Amino acid sequence: MSIPLMTWPTMTLSILLIVLSLVLTAFILLHKSRGGGLSDLFGGGMSTAMSGTSSAERMLDRLTIIISLLWLACIFGLLVLQRHAG
Structure with a gap:
């Protein structure tokens, strides 16, 4: 019994998903803190009034x-x- 290799659409979407995950994480971290979140609970809310x-x-x-x-x-x-592969 051999394990089938990933097809090229699955491999392409998997690689794209990894790249998009990294980019999305970076974009979320680039956002300015708006305050009122969980960080305020621990003293991280030292932001000025929203402009x-x-x-x-x-x-x-x-x-x-x-x-x-x-x-x-x-x-x-x-x-x-994955649904159509099985």
Whole structure:
């Protein structure tokens, strides 16, 4: 009994999922703290009053949403490929 190798769509989506996971993590860490979260509970909430969002922040928000939607699409794609493989 041999273990079948990954097909190229599964391998491609797996690699894309890993890359998107790293990019999404970086984008989430780049966001400015908005306060009121769990970090405030432990003394990390030393932020000033919220000011208007800059255009760079809005672009980062949009990119984070796009990357997260691509990440979800990769997961659903892998789910579909795994269901049809078995």
